[in-house]
Amino acid sequence: MPLSITIKLAFRALMANKTRSLLSILGIVIGISSVIILMAAGVGAQNFILDTVQSFGSNLVQIMPGTPDEDSLGFSPTLAGITITTLKYEDSIKLKDNPQAPNIADTTATVSSQASVTSAYNEKLTQFFGTTPSYFSIRNTKITTGRLFEAREIDSLARVAILGPEIVAKLFPNTNPINENIKINNLTFKVIGVTESKGIGQLGVNFDDIIYIPITTAQKLLLGIDYVNNVIIAADSDQNTGLAAEQAKIILRNEHHIEAGDKSDFTIMNSKDALETINAITDALAAFLAAIAAISLLVGGIGIMNIMLVSVTERTKEIGLRKAIGAKRSDILAQFITEAIIITLIGGIIGILIGLGVSTAITQLTTLRTAVTPNAIIMATGVSTIFGVVFGFYPANQASKLNPIEALRFQ
Numbered sequence: 441m442p443l444s445i446t447i448k449l450a451f452r453a454l455m456a457n458k459t460r461s462l463l464s465i466l467g468i469v470i471g472i473s474s475v476i477i478l479m480a481a482g483v484g485a486q487n488f489i490l491d492t493v494q495s496f497g498s499n500l501v502q503i504m505p506g507t508p509d510e511d512s513l514g515f516s517p518t519l520a521g522i523t524i525t526t527l528k529y530e531d532s533i534k535l536k537d538n539p540q541a542p543n544i545a546d547t548t549a550t551v552s553s554q555a556s557v558t559s560a561y562n563e564k565l566t567q568f569f570g571t572t573p574s575y576f577s578i579r580n581t582k583i584t585t586g587r588l589f590e591a592r593e594i595d596s597l598a599r600v601a602i603l604g605p606e607i608v609a610k611l612f613p614n615t616n617p618i619n620e621n622i623k624i625n626n627l628t629f630k631v632i633g634v635t636e637s638k639g640i641g642q643l644g645v646n647f648d649d650i651i652y653i654p655i656t657t658a659q660k661l662l663l664g665i666d667y668v669n670n671v672i673i674a675a676d677s678d679q680n681t682g683l684a685a686e687q688a689k690i691i692l693r694n695e696h697h698i699e700a701g702d703k704s705d706f707t708i709m710n711s712k713d714a715l716e717t718i719n720a721i722t723d724a725l726a727a728f729l730a731a732i733a734a735i736s737l738l739v740g741g742i743g744i745m746n747i748m749l750v751s752v753t754e755r756t757k758e759i760g761l762r763k764a765i766g767a768k769r770s771d772i773l774a775q776f777i778t779e780a781i782i783i784t785l786i787g788g789i790i791g792i793l794i795g796l797g798v799s800t801a802i803t804q805l806t807t808l809r810t811a812v813t814p815n816a817i818i819m820a821t822g823v824s825t826i827f828g829v830v831f832g833f834y835p836a837n838q839a840s841k842l843n844p845i846e847a848l849r850f851q
Contacts, residue, residue, distance in 0.1 A: 600632045
């Protein structure tokens with residue numbers, strides 16, 4: 441039988457049972473749109489995480505005090521809230537411009553804590569970072585208003601502060617904060633700058649809700665400590681991050697008088713390695729979301745098979761009549777498979793349009809930037825078509841094997 445006639449008969453059969461056909465199409469629509477939406481959301485989440493990490497520099501090496509336990513996946517125990525005092529501000533200074541570390545371009549160090557901060561207008565409990573001017577270039581954080589603190593202010597324990605934009609909105613509503621005073625634990629600081637918005641960073645830190653002050657001021661006037669929470673190194677290029685980390689390790693082991701064979705009293709974390717780990721995790725997340733969405737397609741395919749089986753039962757006399765007047769088994773098989781393929785193609789087109797529409801709406805209405813990739817559309821359409829053939833084959837085969845005499849007698 442010519443293909444055009446097979447397609448015409450298939451359309452006629454589907455139109456004769458509109459409700460049944462629409463229900464079959466609905467299952468495929470839900471499946472395909474789910475695949476596209478979930479994969480788009482997965483890609484959007486992946487890009488957001490990677491962009492956030494990369495925005496703080498992919499050439500960075502972070503050094504934290506303490507030796508990681510074997511079961512801590514290489515992370516410093518300080519991340520679990522344990523206070524370790526083996527890393528000093530002087531370590532950061534010794535790594536900078538060191539002839540033994542040609543691939544270290546810059547260094548900084550930080551200490552942090554929470555404090556009650558007050559202005560003439562408001563009060564807020566927030567986090568403060570004690571750090572150096574190099575921090576802002578290393579962490580790619582720009583000053584939108586005012587200036588950075590200077591090296592001389594580090595040496596003189598100056599009481600100056602740079603605020604994140606959320607702090608400004610809370611402490612100085614509708615007021616320019618530059619040269620205004622704030623109090624941190626009852627010590628007065630002059631505001632000299634405001635940072636750009638950076639959002640949520642690594643370990644969930646909100647960098648818009650932070651106050652930056654000179655590291656020595658934080659250590660000696662606010663915290664009464666002589667150690668730092670971490671030292672950050674900027675390599676001279678992304679490709680040399682590993683070299684910079686190794687050079688820092690050698691220098692610090694010598695400075696800390698650690699013998700060969702003994703464990704270091706610090707932990708080095710390479711941002712490039714962290715990016716690769718995050719990539720692997722987000723790829724797994726995207727695959728997991730796609731697998732969940734594929735279940736919807738599977739359910740839709742099973743629905744097609746069930747409805748096609750019902751169709752075979754309802755059209756037994758029609759099948760018997762067609763075979764009695766000369767229709768071959770291959771003709772019956774082709775017609776039912778064609779019906780299944782038409783259902784999946786129509787459902788696929790509608791599902792793709794709905795998936796694109798919902799993904800666009802998510803991007804417009806939320807902060808998540810979804811991304812519909814060609815792979816998602818190809819996968820959704822390809823899988824749905826395969827399901828149409830696979831799940832349509834069994835009922836089509838059952839129909840093609842009907843005995844014409846028995847079919848004509850069917851009530």
